[in-house]
Amino acid sequence: MLSESETMSRFFESWRRSIFDPDIPFRRKALDVFRHQVSHVPIYARFCDTLGIDLSAESDDDNTTGSDDDNTTGSDIDNTTGSDIDPTTGSGINPPSGPKKNPAISQYSDAAIPLMPIQVFRDLLIRPDYLTIPEAVFRSSGTSGSRQSTHEIADLTLYEESCLRGFGRFYDPEQFAVRAWLPGYSDNPNSSLVAMIDTLIRHDRSGLSRFLPLDQPMHESDFDDIREQNKRIMLFGAAFGLMDLVDSGAPALPSGSVVVETGGMKTRRREIPKQELHHRLAEGFAIPRDAVHSEYGMAEMCSQAWNNGSGWFACPPWLKITIRDPQYPMELLSPGKEGLIGVADLANVHSLSFILTQDRGVMRQDGTFQVLGRWDHAELRGCNFLMES
Amino acid sequence: MMQSDGQITRICKAVDAWLGNESGLLEQARERTISDGLFTLHDVGHMLEQVARTVTCEAITAWVEKSRDSYAVQNSGRKDSAVYDKNVLCLHAGNLPMIGLQDIIATLLSGARYHGKLSARDPWLLDGLLRLLQKQLPENVITWSTNLDDFEELRADRILFAGSEASVEPVTSRLWELRAAGKAARFLNRTARFSIAWLSGKDVEELRNKTSGAESPGLLNDLVEAVMRYEGRGCRSVAVVVAPCELSDVAGTLIPALQDYVKKYPFLHSIKPEKSYWASYLETMDRDFFESGPIILTGDTDLMGKEDVVCWISGDAMTVQQIFEKAGPKVQSIYTVENPLPLYTEALSRAQKPPIDWKPDGVDVLRWLSG
Incomplete structure (x- = not known):
């Protein structure tokens, strides 16, 4: 008989195995996470119910007809992959039974899974029914007097694995040493940005990575140790902090360096277009324009998307971004159209994975996307000249 | 700086000819607009009624005089910077409320040459009027098209357009690319999205005691019209109501x-049969809200300004001021019934019946063009 903590530990481990398993297609994992959250996150179940999603029906042909490339057919959920232990029963996930009313959600594509407005993290504590004490708590910065979002992290190992594996898909960690310049964020002990960078720093085997002191100006000599070890510099910073550095005379970074801006332009100064921001950062740090990269993440997410120089963000395989019709967020917009950014972050399995953000985005055919600032709710009101031609 | 009475007379002649369906232009445009599903018959009818009521020689003359006086006060001692020889490019949005018509008339009154990019989503109505205006003022009404590329190398001196703040950068970039805007061109972009209504305790009392329908003139009908006209999408449409009571106190009559x-005037854009996503969210979060066809009324300020959502906020004049400051350039107008506020306000009954000289984003376009 397993103890409660052993059961929980195995449960977390099984989800980690499943989420990062490259052999399980995203759709199958997403449906698995969806069903798990409907069962264990009451507010999400309620939202799906009010939307009219038939949560009681499960397709009889689950496990038999699924094709992950065909979004119209049923999923072949395998309860032995990842989600095989339910801590509330100790005996695996039991799909709820009941009469069929509409096609089960498992018959849809993963994009049909409802996304819940991100404000829910601000207004309620999202906690699955099996969680007593989270291992970490992330809080948004709560700028402009707004209330903070709270995101409880049930399994810190899963969070860290998501950060490291995600980072590793876009960069070779052995090549880089991280330096982070994060004024403002150090005031927030629950910052997810600090947690992500701290994870990268702690797992740098060279020991060269660290946070830069905020009470001293930055000098070229701050990077001497990295140069001596023939490593490349990866300088992280929120947009406003990096711009402050540039304005006060940033040091020229050595060849091969990369600057990663993590958003946050609007917090302290006038917002400037992304292109201009990256141009000014490239000039300020004396690096090529394509050496200015960005990271897209937030307190409500356990995973990050990366723009490693192309100007477009790409996701690790357990994170999927979609662009949603702001008026009907259940509907996807086609590539090239601007809308609300929708997130399916499977590493959020123990909170809420399916989130409608308030960010404005546009996607290319290949699934890469750009973040174009905040979506203005009032966009569809008033006169609006459109670039039709 | 501005043109003579003769100019005004010719503009009015063209408008009268248009409203009189000369050459069948108005009727054709109206039919195409409705058959293409661009706007509803009742909204087009309302707009034409307002044009007939507001675009008169008297009203235009008064506008010119007011703008001229204001211009003279602002520029006393400065050399007059007439715009007679200037090119103005108007980028018209696809919405019915009359910014487009006002921009055309203001451009012609300023003496400049008009060039218009018509919206592909609303190409018919202005086209007919422009044909008739060109007959009257061939030297001023130069070109119009639904294709922005047709204005390549125009190098316009003034650009008028209405759009969201997010659209400003791509629109201006495209204009520079095409050299549709001259190097020293000045831009007037109107970004207002919605309007606010402020009701007093007395108004609320009146609302409570009304019943809906034709037998219910006055405040209730004015409020309904201000919210629902043009499917609630115009910048003059009310998206926020501030009143000293909760929504539930007046829901019995308002809803x-x-x-x-x-029911009487079904919305064109509400064709989705499924339950509203946002209503589902509000229900999930146990927020107070009411649904009226496609419109959601709620006290949840998170959704303030969102299309198809009217926020009812319990508060006083100070609340209006705070919302106005927070929403900033998104607010077009603040309407009241008869209550003084330390802000510029308009009568609620005029929300969808603006005079020809109303100020989108608080800017008198005629004065701006003439400056």
Whole structure:
């Protein structure tokens, strides 16, 4: 008989195995996470119910007809992959039974899974029914007097694995040493940005990575140790902090360096277009324009998307971004159209994975996307000249 | 700086000819607009009624005089910077409320040459009027098209357009690319999205005692019209109501009145049968809200300004001021019934019946063009 903590530990481990398993297609994992959250996150179940999603029906042909490339057919959920232990029963996930009313959600594509407005993290504590004490708590910065979002992290190992594996898909960690310049964020002990960078720093085997002191100006000599070890510099910073550095005379970074801006332009100064921001950062740090990269993440997410120089963000395989019709967020917009950014972050399995953000985005055919600032709710009101031609 | 009475007379002649369906232009445009599903018959009819009521020689003359006086005060001692020889490019949005018509008339009154990019989503109505204006003022009404590329190398001196703040950068970039805007061109971009209504305790009392329908003139009908006209999408449409009571206190009369309106004048854009995503969210979060056809009324300020959502906020004049400051350039107008506020306000009954000289984003376009 397993103890409660052993059961929980195995449960977390099984989800980690499943989420990062490259052999399980995203759709199958997403449906698995969806069903798990409907069962264990009451507010999400309620939202799906009010939307009219038939949560009681499960397709009889689950496990038999699924094709992950065909979004119209049923999923072949395998309860032995990842989600095989339910801590509330100790005996695996039991799909709820009941009469069929509409096609089960498992018959849809993963994009049909409802996304819940991100404000829910601000207004309620999202906690699955099996969680007593989270291992970490992330809080948004709560700028402009707004209330903070709270995101409880049930399994810190899963969070860290998501950060490291995600980072590793876009960069070779052995090549880089991280330096982070994060004024403002150090005031927030629950910052997810600090947690992500701290994870990268702690797992740098060279020991060269660290946070830069905020009470001293930055000098070229701050990077001497990295140069001596023939490593490349990866300088992280929120947009406003990096711009402050540039304005006060940033040091020229050595060849091969990369600057990663993590958003946050609007917090302290006038917002400037992304292109201009990256141009000014490239000039300020004396690096090529394509050496200015960005990271897209937030307190409500356990995973990050990366723009490693192309100007477009790409996701690790357990994170999927979609662009949603702001008026009907259940509907996807086609590539090239601007809308609300929708997130399916499977590493959020123990909170809420399916989130409608308030960010404005546009996607290319290949699934890469750009973040174009905040979506203005009032966009569809008033006169609006459109670039039709 | 501005043109003579003869100019005004010719503009009015063209408008009268248009409203009189000369050459069948108005009727054709109206039919195409409705058959293409661009706007509803009742909204087009309302707009034409307002044009007939507001675009008169008297009203235009008064506008010119007011703008001229204001211009003279602002520029006393400065050399007059006439715009007679200037090119003005108007980028018209696809919405019916009359910014487009006002921009055309202001451009012609300023003496400049008009060039218009018509919206592909609303190409018919202005086209007919422009044909008739060109007959009257061939030297001023130069070109119009639904294709922005047709204005390549125009190098316009003034650009008028209405759009969201997010659209400003791509629109201006495209204009520079095409050299449709001259190097020293000045831009007037109107970004207002919605309007606010402020009701007093007395108004609320009146609302409570009304019943909906034709037998219910006055405040209730004015409020319903301000919210629902043009499917609630115009910048003069009310998206926020501030009143010293909760929504539930007046829901008994307001909701049925809104429902009656939708029943009588179904919205074109509400074709989705499924339950509203946002209504589902509000229900999930146990927020107070009411649905009136496609419109959601709620006290949840998170959704302030969102299309198809009217926020009812319990508060006083200070609340209005705070919302106005927070929403900034998104607010077009603040309407009241008869209550003084330390802000510029308009009568609620005029929300969808603006005079020809109303100020989108608080800017008198005629004065701006002439400056």
